[in-house]
Amino acid sequence: MKITRKEVLQALQQITVPGEGANMVDSGAVQNVVTFGEEVVVDINISNPTMQAKKKVEAEIIKVVKNTFSDSAKVKVNVKVVAADKPEIKGKQIPGIKNIIAISSGKGGVGKSTVTSNVAISLAKMGFNVGILDADIYGPSIPIMFDVERERPLAENVDGKSKMIPVENYGVKVLSIGFFTKPNQAVIWRGPMAAKALNQLIFDAAWGELDFLLLDLPPGTGDIHLSIMQSLPITGAVVVSTPQNVALADAKKGVAMFQQDSINVPVLGIIENMAYFTPAELPDNKYYIFGEEGAKYLAQDLGVPFLGELPIVQSVREAGDIGRPAALQEGTPVTAVLTEITRNIVEETVKRNKSLPPTEAIKITTMAGCSAVKK
Numbered sequence: 001m002k003i004t005r006k007e008v009l010q011a012l013q014q015i016t017v018p019g020e021g022a023n024m025v026d027s028g029a030v031q032n033v034v035t036f037g038e039e040v041v042v043d044i045n046i047s048n049p050t051m052q053a054k055k056k057v058e059a060e061i062i063k064v065v066k067n068t069f070s071d072s073a074k075v076k077v078n079v080k081v082v083a084a085d086k087p088e089i090k091g092k093q094i095p096g097i098k099n100i101i102a103i104s105s106g107k108g109g110v111g112k113s114t115v116t117s118n119v120a121i122s123l124a125k126m127g128f129n130v131g132i133l134d135a136d137i138y139g140p141s142i143p144i145m146f147d148v149e150r151e152r153p154l155a156e157n158v159d160g161k162s163k164m165i166p167v168e169n170y171g172v173k174v175l176s177i178g179f180f181t182k183p184n185q186a187v188i189w190r191g192p193m194a195a196k197a198l199n200q201l202i203f204d205a206a207w208g209e210l211d212f213l214l215l216d217l218p219p220g221t222g223d224i225h226l227s228i229m230q231s232l233p234i235t236g237a238v239v240v241s242t243p244q245n246v247a248l249a250d251a252k253k254g255v256a257m258f259q260q261d262s263i264n265v266p267v268l269g270i271i272e273n274m275a276y277f278t279p280a281e282l283p284d285n286k287y288y289i290f291g292e293e294g295a296k297y298l299a300q301d302l303g304v305p306f307l308g309e310l311p312i313v314q315s316v317r318e319a320g321d322i323g324r325p326a327a328l329q330e331g332t333p334v335t336a337v338l339t340e341i342t343r344n345i346v347e348e349t350v351k352r353n354k355s356l357p358p359t360e361a362i363k364i365t366t367m368a369g370c371s372a373v374k375k
């Protein structure tokens with residue numbers, strides 16, 4: 001059987017590169033097609049630098065060619081990652097802050113703040129300089145999780161300007177919108193107002209040198225998020241979801257929000273929280289209370305990295321409630337999981353900084369066992 005170039009191009013018009021609207025031929029992603037009898041070689045450019053995206057594109061091309069012509073067709077796909085032309089970082093860069101990572105969830109209560117606190121502490125334990133900006137205007141919970149609920153940031157004079165000094169605990173600098181609102185008072189925030197308050201918390205604070213500033217966003221994908229995203233120079237976003245369908249549907253909207261043209265913040269990956277439950281007396285059993293591996297499949301579907309799964313553990317909840325996040329413990333299975341997730345975030349940040357325009361590329365001081373990092 002002889003396959004022609006024209007027929008292959010027609011077949012490729014049935015599929016798209018993940019995250020792009022038009023088919024891969026019309027979008028200009030397919031660079032070249034060469035055929036020799038039953039052999040087909042396709043050269044394609046994509047902008048998503050993740051291994052999952054490359055594999056997905058390759059698998060889809062092989063599938064469509066084999067389905068269209070014959071199972072015996074030999075298909076070779078050369079995938080090249082090219083940086084997107086649009087600048088990815090909006091807003092002015094902040095001196096001293098190398099990476100701002102937004103942690104978001106579509107749905108509320110899926111454990112976004114718990115993950116943010118534990119990742120921050122894991123990063124600090126790895127030797128990074130870390131801050132958290134708690135931007136969850138609907139329910140700022142970071143002060144409780146860091147046991148600094150009653151503290152208030154002091155002011156300091158830096159170069160003739162009065163700056164807020166973040167509150168510090170467990171090696172992490174914290175500023176929260178909760179420090180400035182009364183606990184029982186309902187505050188109605190509009191997008192631009194929230195963005196302005198957060199801008200002040202970032203630009204009018206003495207953060208010092210930070211490798212990572214984690215931004216704990218409010219749940220959802222509304223007007224507030226648009227304002228925050230458009231006004232801050234965000235390096236990348238992490239989406240937290242449980243494996244439950246209702247949470248996944250919202251997580252998908254979250255990823256779509258970051259990827260839309262007016263926002264265009266690279267998604268570093270998805271974390272599955274409350275992935276399963278293992279009772280202490282049955283350590284080999286896993287019960288998938290909210291469903292099995294839903295967030296992992298969602299990550300594959302969307303062509304974004306899967307950063308890991310955190311089980312439901314009573315001590316994680318208790319540790320958060322008493323203001324000593326679980327990552328502070330040493331040598332527990334949960335700490336190992338959190339370290340793995342944190343390493344994956346660092347790796348994806350490093351990849352992102354290599355393949356897309358800056359904020360300033362991250363400089364690592366210590367990084368236990370992280371292969372993507374060049375010291």
Ligand SMILES: Nc1ncnc2c1ncn2[C@@H]1O[C@H](COP(=O)(O)OP(=O)(O)OP(=O)(O)O)[C@@H](O)[C@H]1O
Pocket residue numbers: 105107108109110111112113114115136139141218219273274310311312313314316317318320321
């Ligand atoms: N892996 C886990 N194991 C056990 N409990 C957890 C886990 N993750 C989160 N929780 C608990 O679930 C509750 C909700 O978590 P958290 O406040 O972090 O969610 P959130 O997504 O930040 O919520 P919000 O919508 O208020 O922003 C908390 O009581 C927390 O302790």
